[in-house]
Amino acid sequence: MNALGDSRNAGTGQSIVANWSQFSPAIRRNAIAVLMRRGDWALALLEAIDKQKNQQGRSRAGSLVQLKQNPNRAVARRAERIAEVTAAVSADREEVVKKLLPLARERGDAGRGKEVFTAQCVACHTINGQGGKIGPDLTGIGARDRAEVLTDILDPNRSVEANYRMWTVTTKGGDTFSGRLETETQSSVEILDTTGQKHVVQRKEIASLEGSQLSIMPIGLEALPPDNLKDLLEYLAESHQ
Numbered sequence: 001m002n003a004l005g006d007s008r009n010a011g012t013g014q015s016i017v018a019n020w021s022q023f024s025p026a027i028r029r030n031a032i033a034v035l036m037r038r039g040d041w042a043l044a045l046l047e048a049i050d051k052q053k054n055q056q057g058r059s060r061a062g063s064l065v066q067l068k069q070n071p072n073r074a075v076a077r078r079a080e081r082i083a084e085v086t087a088a089v090s091a092d093r094e095e096v097v098k099k100l101l102p103l104a105r106e107r108g109d110a111g112r113g114k115e116v117f118t119a120q121c122v123a124c125h126t127i128n129g130q131g132g133k134i135g136p137d138l139t140g141i142g143a144r145d146r147a148e149v150l151t152d153i154l155d156p157n158r159s160v161e162a163n164y165r166m167w168t169v170t171t172k173g174g175d176t177f178s179g180r181l182e183t184e185t186q187s188s189v190e191i192l193d194t195t196g197q198k199h200v201v202q203r204k205e206i207a208s209l210e211g212s213q214l215s216i217m218p219i220g221l222e223a224l225p226p227d228n229l230k231d232l233l234e235y236l237a238e239s240h241q
Contacts, residue, residue: 001030013041017048039072093155104146113235142239156217166214
């Protein structure tokens with residue numbers, strides 16, 4: 001999948017979408033990042049979302065949030081229309097939080113919660129030295145109030161630390177990379193995307209560099225079964241022990 005990201009073939013996006021059912025969750029995360037890299041590929045992703053071929057709720061919602069900010073206006077407008085029609089991205093996160101917040105008072109299964117964390121969170125977050133470094137280290141998060149933790153999960157854009165905001169770089173060659181601004185120098189910037197892949201872009205190749213107030217963490221975890229959310233909270237609650 002990473003090799004496909006170097007392609008310049010307009011049909012690459014369609015080919016990735018056509019083989020979606022064969023991809024594991026990890027490969028799907030990489031595929032989303034690759035598809036959002038070029039305008040024609042992003043349109044192939046949006047076409048799949050529109051036709052509901054891509055059934056990954058979290059990826060779908062998170063993709064639309066990013067694609068609505070895409071510097072390619074055709075991509076951004078299509079994403080906005082789909083978001084409005086499908087309501088894939090809630091216009092009111094407060095309602096989502098209000099509906100699911102009672103889960104914070106219920107107990108879950110920490111063992112199953114670790115499985116949920118591994119499937120949904122470990123690519124971006126570290127606990128006790130294990131996991132990705134895209135988002136904040138969650139070691140010790142169990143010392144926090146469960147309701148606060150669940151709110152952060154359901155509404156990651158409510159309070160975003162500057163280091164974890166979404167940045168988008170578009171190159172003069174037409175590539176688009178979105179993620180955390182890892183480092184920047186006088187000659188280059190380094191973007192860490194949501195799959196953990198680093199992209200070093202020379203400033204002389206940059207057409208635009210834009211920051212947003214959005215978190216790099218995608219919304220959409222409310223699509224998980226309630227028991228999975230309870231189990232995830234139970235696992236995180238034990239992380240400080």
